[in-house]
Amino acid sequence: MLALRLVRTFRPTALARRAVVAGMAGAVGFLLLSALGYAVAHPERPDVALSRLLWCTVPLAACVQFAAAAARTDPCVRPREGLDAVGVGPARLPLLAAFSTALSCAVGCALALPAFVHLRVGLGDAPLAGAAAELLGAGRELPWAAVVTLLAVPPSAAAGASAVATRLRALPPAGPVAQPRTPPPVPAGLPWGVAVTAVGLAVEAFAADRAVSSPGPEVPMPGSLDGLGPGVVGGWLLIALGLGLAGPGLVHLCGLLLAMGRPGALRLLSGRALREEAPRVGHSLGMLCAVVAGALATARLYGSAGGPPAGPLTLLGAAVVVVCAVAGALSAAAEFRAARASATAGLRRLGVPRGTLRAAAALRVAALAAVLVPSAWLIAELAALPLAR
Template sequence: MLSLRLARGAHPLVLLRRVLVAGAASGVGFLLLCTLGYAVAHPKATEESLVRLLWCAVPLAAVVQFALAVARNDPATRPRDGLDAIGFGPVRLSVLAATSTALSCGLGSVVALLVYLELRGDLGGTPLSGSAASLLNGNATLPWAATLTLLGLLPALAAGACAIALRPRKERRASAPEPGAPDAAAPTAPRTARPSYAGLPWGISIIACGLALEAYVGHAPAPAPTALLALPGQDGASPGLLGGWLLASLGLVLAGPGLTHWCGTLLSAGRPGPMRLLAGRILQDAATRLGRPLGVLCAVASGALAAAELYGAAWEPAGDSPFGPLTGLGAAVVMACVTATAITAALDTRQSRSETTDALLRLGVPPSMLRGAAAVRTGVLLAVLAPLTWVIAELTTLPLTR
C-alpha cells in the first residue's frame, strides 16, 4: 500500500521510468511465452527449444539491469527522516524498492500474457484475435503451471537483484592490532575506496583472451548448420567463437569504469581551462556509477554490429531473412534497455552532484559553462568508446568472414 501511495505522488519522470520497466518486462514475457508455445507445439525439437530459451536470457538480463537502475534512482526509496520515525529504515526501504520493482515487472508480464493469448485467438472478441495464431502455435494448449512459472521469473529476479543491490552495507573495519602494540588504543583509519580504474587491466586482459580464443578456434571444425548454436560464416563456425565474443563483451563491461575515468584524466591533462577541468573532474567522480552501464551499452552495440555484418554477409536477397519478428523484438528490448539504463545512470550522476552545481552557480559560474562541460564530456566519451566498440566488433567477426 505504501508503494502504491508513493507511486501516486511521484514525479512524472519517475512514473515514466516505471512504465518503461513494465513495457520492457512485457516484451520479455512475450518472448518467454513464444518459447513455451514452440516447445509445446514441437515436443521433439528439444535443441531448437533450448536455443530459443537461451536467447531469451539476454533480454531478461537487460530488463533486470534496467529495473535495478530505475529502483536505485527512485526518490521514494531513499532514506527520509519521516520514514525512519515510523520504522522504515534502510532495510525496509530496500524491501520497498524490491516490491515496487516486482509490481512493475508483474504488470508487464500480465500485459504480455493478455496480448499473447489475444494474438493466438484464445480470448476472442477483437479484430486482432487469432491474427498471429500460426506464428505463435495457436493449435497447442499452454500448460498453465509452466506459463505462470515463466511469467514469474522476471519479477522474482528483478526484485531479488534490487533487494541485494540496495541493501545497507556496513563499513568494513580494519583488523584490531595485537595487544601491546604502540597504537593499540588509536582509532583505526577507514579503508580507502577501490579506485574506479582498478578494473581496467582486468577488462583489457579479458578482451584480449576473448579475441585470442576466437582466433584459436576460428579454424576448428564447424558443426552442422542445424546443430545447437551453429553460427554463420564463410565455411561455418565453431561454437567456441561465441565464448570468445562473450569474453570480449565481459571485458568491455569491466573496462567501462576505467575507460570513463581515464577519459576524465585525459580532459584534465596538461593545463586545462575551467570548462575542460570541470568536465574531467566530473567524469572521474562519476566513473564508477556511469562507466558500468556504458560498458554494457558498448558490449551490446558491438554484438549488434557483429551480428549485422555476419548475418548480412550470409543473407541472400532472394532467400529467407535470417532475422524473424521475434528476433527483432528481442534485439529491440535489449537495445532499449541498455540505452535507457545508461541514460538513467547519467541522470543519477547529475542528481548526485546537484549540491555541487548549486554551489558553483552561487559562486558566479555561468550556466553556459556547465552546459559546455556536459557537451565536452559527451564528446570525449563518444570519441573513445565508439571506435573501440567498432574495432571489437570487427575483430569479433574477422575469423568468420575471412
C-alpha cells in the same frame, strides 16, 4: 502497500521509467512464453527449443540491468525522515526498491500472458494467423506450471538486481572522500571486464568454429534464432558482461585523458566530474557500449552475408535490448545530474557562467564518445570475425 503509496508521489519521469520497466518485462515474458510454446509444439527438436530459450537471456539481462538502473534513481530509495519514522531506514530501503521493481515487472508479465494467448489462438483467419501459430506453437496446450515459472523469472531477477544496486548505492564510499584534494579512486573492474570480454570472444570464436566445421547446416548468421547454438549466445553474454564491468574504468579513463598535461579550468572540471561519477554511471554506459557493438556486428554480418530478414521475435528481442540500453543510459545521466546538483549549485554561487557548465557537459560527452565508440567498434569487429567466414 507502502510501495504503492510511494508510487503515487513519483514525478512523471519516475513513473515513465517504471512504465518502461513494466513494458520491457512484459516483452521478455512474451519471448519466454514463445520459447515455451515452440518447445511444446516441437518436442522432436529440443536443441532448437533450448537455443530459443537461451536467446531470451539476452533481452532478460538487458531488462534486469535497466530495472536496477531505474531503481537507483527512484525517489523511494532515498532516505526520508518519514520512512525512518515507520521503521524503513537505509538498511530496509533495498527491500522497498526490490518490491517496487518486482511489482512493475509483474504488471508487465501479467499483461504479456493474455496478449500471448490471444495471438496464439485468437487470430482466426487473419493474414498472419499461420505465421503466428508457427512462431508461438499453437495447437498444443501449455503447461501452466511452466508458464507461471517463466513469468516469475523477470520480476525475481529484476528485484534481486535492484536490491543489490540500491544497497551498493547506500554503502559509504571507501577512502577519505571528505578530503576534497584526494583524487577519486580508480575503479577496480576494468581488468576484470577486459578479461571477461576476452573470454567471451574466445568462447564465441570456439563455438562458431565448431558449428561451421561440424557436418550439418551452416551457421545462418544473420538469420533465425535456430542457427546459433548455446556457445555463441554464451559468448555474447560474456562480452556484454565484460563491457558492463569495464564501464566504470572506461569512464574514469575518459576523465584521466581530459586532465592530462596542463589542463585548463574547463578540462579539469570535466575530468574531475567524470572520475568522481564513474562508479555511478559506468555500468550503464558499458552496457550501451555492448549494445552498440552488437548492432555494429549485426550490421556487418547482414551486409556481408545478405541473410534473410529477421523474424518478429528477433526484432522484438532486439528492440528490448536497444530500449533498455538507451533508457539505462538516460537514467544514468539523470543520476549523474542529481549527484552533481550540489556541486553545480556551488559553482553557480561562485559566479561560474552557465555557458561554462554547458561547455563542460559537452566536453564530457565528447570524451566519452572518443573512448567508447572506438571500443565498441573494435569489439564488434572481433565478435563478427568468427561468424563472417
